Amino acid sequence: xxxxxxxxxxxxxxxxxxxxxxxxxxxxxxxxxxxxxxxxxxxxxxxxxxxxxxxxxxxxxxxxxxxxxxxxxxxxxxxxxxxxxxxxxxxxxxxxxxxxxxxxxxxxxxxxxxxxxxxxxxxxxxxxxxxxxxxxxxxxxxxxxxxxxxxxxxxxxxxxxxxxxxxxxxxxxxxxxxxxxxxxxxxxxxxxxxxxxxxxxxxxxxxxxxxxxxxxxxxxxxxxxxxxxxxxxxxxxxxxxxxxxxxxxxxxxxxxxxxxxxxxxxxxxxxxxxxxxxxxxxxxxxxxxxxxxxxxxxxxxxxxxxxxxxxxxxxxxxxxxxxxxxxxxxxxxxxxxxxxxxxxxxxxxxxxxxxxxxxxxxxxxxxxxxxxxxxxxxxxxxxxxxxxxxx
Numbered sequence: 001x002x003x004x005x006x007x008x009x010x011x012x013x014x015x016x017x018x019x020x021x022x023x024x025x026x027x028x029x030x031x032x033x034x035x036x037x038x039x040x041x042x043x044x045x046x047x048x049x050x051x052x053x054x055x056x057x058x059x060x061x062x063x064x065x066x067x068x069x070x071x072x073x074x075x076x077x078x079x080x081x082x083x084x085x086x087x088x089x090x091x092x093x094x095x096x097x098x099x100x101x102x103x104x105x106x107x108x109x110x111x112x113x114x115x116x117x118x119x120x121x122x123x124x125x126x127x128x129x130x131x132x133x134x135x136x137x138x139x140x141x142x143x144x145x146x147x148x149x150x151x152x153x154x155x156x157x158x159x160x161x162x163x164x165x166x167x168x169x170x171x172x173x174x175x176x177x178x179x180x181x182x183x184x185x186x187x188x189x190x191x192x193x194x195x196x197x198x199x200x201x202x203x204x205x206x207x208x209x210x211x212x213x214x215x216x217x218x219x220x221x222x223x224x225x226x227x228x229x230x231x232x233x234x235x236x237x238x239x240x241x242x243x244x245x246x247x248x249x250x251x252x253x254x255x256x257x258x259x260x261x262x263x264x265x266x267x268x269x270x271x272x273x274x275x276x277x278x279x280x281x282x283x284x285x286x287x288x289x290x291x292x293x294x295x296x297x298x299x300x301x302x303x304x305x306x307x308x309x310x311x312x313x314x315x316x317x318x319x320x321x322x323x324x325x326x327x328x329x330x331x332x333x334x335x336x337x338x339x340x341x342x343x344x345x346x347x348x349x350x351x352x353x354x355x356x357x358x359x360x361x362x363x364x365x366x367x368x369x370x371x372x373x374x375x376x377x378x379x380x381x382x383x384x385x386x387x388x389x390x391x
Contacts, residue, residue, distance in 0.1 A: 022351055026242040027301055029274065029290060034308040039298055039320035040327060042309075043285060043363045044337070047321045048365075049346075049372055052090045052381040058082050058090035062380055063340045068333040069114035071130075074386065078106050081121070081137075084231070088384065094121070102128070109151045113159070120161060122152040122323040129160070129181065132144045132343040134377040143183045147174075151209060151303060156216045157233060160186060165207045167223045168255060169202060170195035175209070175222060178235060187235045195252040199262050202272060207277045212332065214281050221273040221279060224252060227344055241286070248274040248292065278293070282389045287329040289339075322365030325349045326384055337387040343380040349372060 040047065052058070052075075056319050060077050067074040072091070073084045081094040096103045104123035112119050117132045118140075124143045130137040146216040149163035172195070178187040210221040219240060226249070230240040242318040250273040258269060274292040281287070286301040296313030311317050316326035325346060331338040349355060350373035360366045372383075 004386075017365070023307070024239050024242060026244055027286075028333045029245045029276070029288075029299070030248075030292070031308070034310065037050055037311045037317060038308040039318050040387065041120050042318050043300060044321065044387045044389050046362070046365075047324065048320060049322075049324060050086075050384040050386060051343075051372060051376055052082075052084055052088045052384060053090040053308055054377075054380040055090035058084070058381065060381060062342075063109075063330075063384075066331045066333065066340075066384075067110070067112045067339055068336075069112055069117075069132075074110070074112055074119070075137060076107055080109060081107065081119070083132075083137075087310065094119075094130070094137045100151055102142065104128075107205060108149075109153075111152060111154045111161075113154045113274070115157070119150055120154065122149060122163075122346075124148070126161075127152060136281060145183075147177065149177070151183075151211055153211055153213070153218060155231075155233065156213055156218065162211075162218065162231065164220070165191065167191060167193050168205055168208050170197055170252065170256060171262060176220065177229075179208045189237060192211075193222070193252055195256045197255075198257050199260060203258060205270075205275070207275065210276070210279045212280060219279070219281065221276070223250065241268040243276060243288070245274045245276070245290075250275065280329050282332055282335055282337065283391050285389060287332075289328075321361045322369055323355050323360045324369055324385070327387065329387070335389070337389055339385040339387065340382050341385065342382050344378045346383055347376070 008267060022054060022162050037043065060075065060082060062077065063075055064075045064078050067221070069085055073086070075084070079097050080272065085091055086258045098107065099105065103123070106123060108122045110119060110121045119130045119132055121128045125148050127143045127145060129140040131140055131141065150166045151164040153164055154160045155178065161179050161181070163176055163177045163179065172191050174188050175191045176183060178191045179185055200261045205223060208223050216233055219228055220231060221228045226243050226245055227239050228243060229243040231238050250270055256303050271294065274290060276288055276290045278289040279287070282379055284302060284304060284361045286303060287298065289296060289298045297310045300309045318326055325341045327339040329337045329339065350369065
């Protein structure tokens with residue numbers, strides 16, 4: 001009887017494991033079986049344009065990245081982090097560029113701990129900690145890291161921090177390392193794609209590691225892997241989804257032997273490979289952008305129906321809700337999709353006859369856009385676009 005119980009238990013555990021494995025969905029990136037996505041209203045219920053105040057201390061050339069908490073926007077421009085309230089009013093900024101104590105040459109990455117009202121910034125092997133107050137950022141401390149990570153992210157709901165490393169150079173021992181605020185190492189995930197460079201030509205990729213939070217976990221997709229992983233709060237890393245690119249992705253052998261002549265030819269030698277350059281996720285959708293054979297597409301995968309739809313990465317997605325500019329899902333924060341446009345492009349679009357004649361799903365939003373266009377100048381700060389996705 002004891003052996004029968006053990007046998008049944010083994011079968012139960014194996015069936016649970018098989019169920020877990022079977023629940024890992026596979027997306028065939030090049031299949032494109034779904035129809036073209038033509039209007040924002042097909043995946044969203046509302047859209048709002050938020051002009052960022054044109055303040056002498058808060059001028060920006062572009063939005064490099066966006067983070068949010070309950071009442072603020074935090075926008076990185078690589079050399080600064082600008083803070084605005086949810087109406088777009090400029091509050092303050094982090095501007096410590098330099099080579100002196102507690103200064104940085106540039107900001108590699110940053111993250112916000114909303115519960116603790118803290119921010120971290122990463123720059124050239126240094127991790128800075130700041131308190132977020134009503135009147136500015138206050139430096140708490142910094143850690144000198146013995147390693148050179150590319151990204152730094154708070155583990156959701158924790159003080160611990162995940163540091164992530166580029167894979168393109170082939171030399172880094174780890175893909176991710178988790179540390180506590182004191183700098184003690186809690187976890188290491190090896191880099192399984194290490195290689196030795198045979199030439200002196202190095203290539204960098206903005207999507208070397210694609211990392212984003214989703215509820216209480218972090219999603220991670222590495223440069224050479226088809227698998228999108230989940231880092232759980234207990235530091236367990238498990239497969240979440242397979243993004244099958246049919247072996248057309250970049251390889252370690254290619255990067256180890258990049259020819260100098262090819263690299264200086266004016267055409268990227270990596271252009272023949274399929275590159276997933278961006279990933280975002282909401283409760284209902286997974287968004288990803290890829291480039292292959294000189295063209296790019298955004299794919300919108302419905303996690304509930306498993307339907308895939310696409311739109312062109314140059315034309316973008318038509319705002320048929322309010323009639324505004326064409327948009328793309330650049331960022332997702334707390335379930336809201338964010339994009340942005342510069343004031344000049346926005347004004348130009350609004351003066352076009354196509355906008356005036358457009359039929360939209362929400363005429364009230366269209367009227368709000370007309371008032372906004374009349375109130376801003378072409379050289380004003382950028383405009384954030386907040387999109388409410390369907391659930």
